[in-house]
Amino acid sequence: MPPPTDFETYELGDLPLAGGVTLPDATLAYKTHGTLNTDGSNAVLFPTWFSAYHSDNEWALGEGKALDDYFVIMPNQLGNGLSSSPSNTPAPHGGADFPALSMRDQVTAQHRLVTEHFGLERLALVVGSSMGAGQTWQWAVSHPEMVERAAPIVGSPKTSEHNKVFLASLRAALITDQTFAGGRYDPDKPPVDGLRAFARVYAGWGFSQAFYWQQAYRNLGFSTLEEFLTGFWEAFFLDDRDPNNLLTMVEAWNNADVGQSPGFDGDTEAALRSIRCPVLDLPCRTDLYFPPEDEQHWSQFVPHGQVQVIPSIYGHFAGLGADPDAVAFIDRALRDLLRN
Amino acid sequence: MPPPTDFETYELGDLPLAGGVTLPDATLAYKTHGTLNTDGSNAVLFPTWFSAYHSDNEWALGEGKALDDYFVIMPNQLGNGLSSSPSNTPAPHGGADFPALSMRDQVTAQHRLVTEHFGLERLALVVGSSMGAGQTWQWAVSHPEMVERAAPIVGSPKTSEHNKVFLASLRAALITDQTFAGGRYDPDKPPVDGLRAFARVYAGWGFSQAFYWQQAYRNLGFSTLEEFLTGFWEAFFLDDRDPNNLLTMVEAWNNADVGQSPGFDGDTEAALRSIRCPVLDLPCRTDLYFPPEDEQHWSQFVPHGQVQVIPSIYGHFAGLGADPDAVAFIDRALRDLLRN
Structure with missing residues (x-):
């Protein structure tokens, strides 16, 4: 989208x-x-x-x-x-x-x-x-x-500190992709692996244990876990999200007080x-x-x-x-x- | 260690x-x-x-x-x-x-x-x-x-499926490091960035929200969140853990039934x-x-x-x-x- x-x-x-x-x-x-x-x-x-x-x-x-x-x-x-x-x-x-x-x-x-x-x-x-x-x-x-x-x-x-750990894990997943290059990547060749890892990390946090236990992703139109991880999470972050934008927002979130x-x-x-x-x-x-x-x-x-x-x-x-x-x-x- | x-x-x-x-x-x-x-x-x-x-x-x-x-x-x-x-x-x-x-x-x-x-x-x-x-x-x-x-x-x-999402996020964080090279890295030059991201992701999951809220890492000898993330988590995974070993265990965990x-x-x-x-x-x-x-x-x-x-x-x-x-x-x- x-x-x-x-x-x-x-x-x-x-x-x-x-x-x-x-x-x-x-x-x-x-x-x-x-x-x-x-x-x-x-x-x-x-x-x-x-x-x-x-x-x-x-x-x-x-x-x-x-x-x-x-x-x-x-x-x-x-x-x-x-x-x-x-x-x-x-x-x-x-x-x-x-x-x-x-x-x-x-x-x-x-x-x-x-x-x-x-x-x-x-x-x-x-x-x-x-x-x-x-x-x-x-x-x-x-x-x-x-x-x-x-x-x-x-x-x-x-x-909270726990929330900061979650955010640190998102950031780490993204910047671990060497293509990120300290944010100086080619906008036409964004760090796709890093964005995918970012989406994977987020997937565990965004919904609850009970949501996955009950496979409530079916209510959102996904019939398997794998479909949900790709069709919902990867689609959200890989379609058009800019990595520097994401990290700028992560930092603002991290420092909120x-x-x-x-x-x-x-x-x-x-x-x-x-x-x-x-x-x-x-x-x-x-x-x-x-x-x-x-x-x-x-x-x-x-x-x-x-x-x-x-x-x-x-x-x-x-x-x-x-x-x-x-x-x-x-x-x-x-x-x-x-x-x- | x-x-x-x-x-x-x-x-x-x-x-x-x-x-x-x-x-x-x-x-x-x-x-x-x-x-x-x-x-x-x-x-x-x-x-x-x-x-x-x-x-x-x-x-x-x-x-x-x-x-x-x-x-x-x-x-x-x-x-x-x-x-x-x-x-x-x-x-x-x-x-x-x-x-x-x-x-x-x-x-x-x-x-x-x-x-x-x-x-x-x-x-x-x-x-x-x-x-x-x-x-x-x-x-x-x-x-x-x-x-x-x-x-x-x-x-x-x-x-459980939620647990599998957590494991998928660990795996993604590690293999996003291009140095991992599909597991064919030089043992003397392991994917350090990926291991660090792995440790960061794990840190959010290993202990609870209340643990971090109460800064209970102080009981473990760490005086700040940053010290805990590096001195506990990074030390655990970066000191001597082999990435292929970690992923072999992740897969065994993932498929347990x-x-x-x-x-x-x-x-x-x-x-x-x-x-x-x-x-x-x-x-x-x-x-x-x-x-x-x-x-x-x-x-x-x-x-x-x-x-x-x-x-x-x-x-x-x-x-x-x-x-x-x-x-x-x-x-x-x-x-x-x-x-x-």
Whole structure:
């Protein structure tokens, strides 16, 4: 599947990044759904997950769904290949020379989109899955004046050490392919073996033990394990994902921590205590890298924090639209959150 | 750490393997502890786990421990570098040409050691961790006339699909290193990047999320995550592990299934129903690739089967001696089993 082309692009110009580098001519690709009402009270921001596009969020939309009457803005995260990324940035910042990104950089770019371009002063909801949840947490900390509700799904305000080990294994699998050449590969001859290994590693983590035990990949249209590993996982990462893009996002994920926001000096708990809005944290019971225990821990510091555990065997992908029951569970949770 | 040298070698001569190949001049490296009593009633067989040596089982021994009065035979599994393996077998069966192994082959070789060399007619206990558990299960199915008790620890009678995905990710990480060259690398220039990636992938699976959350690697003598990843994981796999040996063991693990034993035609449940001895199955609550749910499932088919879940945050390594509390738990369980 080629990347989607149904998006608009906001020209950010110079984008100063938290790491110190200013990215010139930065762009943010986004798509909107629905209509903004006259008082601007129905805007929802829905950032993307790791290596996903805006289209990968659309499972949460549809007639009768919680977000149906909202104006939903789906910004593609920087680094995903549609917004400014290693793969589409010219020298001296392209490819292996692309600067490191953080969750704060994503929020900086998105804040400019929603304020400068859409003229919004508040967001009825920020919601996102996985790295989109990381961006959601960062929004709640960085812009308490704007965010009225936050719903991080299968993600965390701070990447745990175990999660970092998972990410280190993804990175190692990819860069072990000598074709990667420190990121200076020929774009026409990407490190295919490394991408395949990346997909294999991810396959073990993305869904749960119970998912595989029950062969629930059959529900996704694959009749054997081998078909699922190739038709789902390899297809996802080998079709059009750029390795430098992937590693840029891996690093941003790895370093995520709302405690690194200005004024908190690395104190994640203090950053969480500063959040004003209700936060409905939605981990999945069987998520292997964002386990619900972590979110139970972090949520205790959020003044209006609540955790609802998605009861699914789909693991992390329960939060990415793969499980119809989980989609319904999340939709009910968002509906309740938006009612208040 | 170089491999241990404190072992004896049993010359098997021709070893016909389940896959059809006969391995000539095969050898089985083993170590014994304790003294065989005159009626031969106190023999325990304790095979090794993936990439481990006999010395890696010695956590289960010691004064006052359940196995203290027993004659404990620790055979190194074929493929581990001490017994016949790709790394020590001459052409035409060495290196990348080493034949595929199965759990049955391990049992065939070990059965010859215990009957021909030690003249044993029965084993008071077969016990082993992880792949050693796989061999334990295979013993109980292949030699019900000999095995009086079996205690598989953090292992399974059949490798689950999720576990196969984990193994596929290990394999992919290693062979992505082009230096691996289909197994025809120069032994003096092994695929170091691939081994490092292998170690990184393993690190995420070997211990649990809670282990990393609590930074329990400090109990193992490592003060930071990075130290643990290099000082524990990379040291384990990069010091002296041969890549072809690792992949030979990965394949044997991948294909483990007692249902493939002669007479059962792939019917794992029937194979388990044929077991006569008490089987105490000891999975760990937080094991990420041999989850306790799988063992609860398989145990129901074993006539005298019982499951006791090790309550540890050490994940798979709780069954490999890494957690003193788990060692004590396992020791009590073995003591109770041996009492009957």
